Amino acid sequence: MPPFPCSLWELPGLTKLSVQAIHGFRETEKSRWSEASRAILQRVQAAAFGPGQTLLSSVHVLDLEARGYIKPHVDSIKFCGATIAGLSLLSPSVMRLVHTQEPGEWLELLLEPGSLYILRGSARYDFSHEILRDEESFFGECRIPRGRRISVICRSLPEGMGPGESGQPPAAC
């Protein structure tokens, strides 16, 4: 993949959250995958989503540069349903969840390359999530130096939306 900066992936419609919450990134939505990648996505989907859940038709791929970070936010219910599942690749990073009503209630997840996180239930709706910038990237006492990180994010369809309407941009969450 070409190095940063690159505007190729800054597609119209994908930048609503990005402009406000994500810094140092490029992104795309992808609906066509190689057979090998499809097999991995099927494992992600089997692990994260229930049989009754419909997924957004395309998968969100976010490429965060080493200095990039994601500010706290809750994905909008307009563009994203009850479950968010993210596969982290390349650099480890720390995801912090903070309760939106009780800021003293928080937890951090160490996202190792190859790991999958699943936000659902209270973690999806009651907590903001963020990816810490390099200077703040600690897991407990342990420094987690940030490099380039790619995440592959599957989301369920917003409640009440039919599969035919799934063309909405997931990254606008």
Ligand SMILES: O=C(O)CCC(=O)C(=O)O
């Ligand atoms: O990169 C990730 O794993 C999370 C991205 C995110 O929070 C978002 O796109 O809404």
Ligand SMILES: [Fe+2]
């Ligand atoms: Fe998010």
